Amino acid sequence: xxxAEYASKFNELAxxxxxxxxxxxxxxxxxxxxxxxxxxxxxxxxxxxxYQPAYH
Numbered sequence: 136x137x138x139a140e141y142a143s144k145f146n147e148l149a150x151x152x153x154x155x156x157x158x159x160x161x162x163x164x165x166x167x168x169x170x171x172x173x174x175x176x177x178x179x180x181x182x183x184x185x186y187q188p189a190y191h
Contacts, residue, residue, distance in 0.1 A: 138174060145169060 136144075145166055149156050156162045167175055 138170070141169065142166070 149162065149165075156165055167178060170178060
């Protein structure tokens with residue numbers, strides 16, 4: 136699965152889990168936690184503050 140595919144599916148499912156992802160920061164953390172370890176390390180190193188730039 137590509138990062139773009141993962142992001143699309145993540146956003147689709149996140150709509151049903153608003154109580155578990157109540158803020159943008161929580162949304163971002165959950166998104167990052169679901170990435171493959173190697174990709175997660177690259178994204179963490181870039182210090183992005185929202186998940187949008189991570190896959191656009």
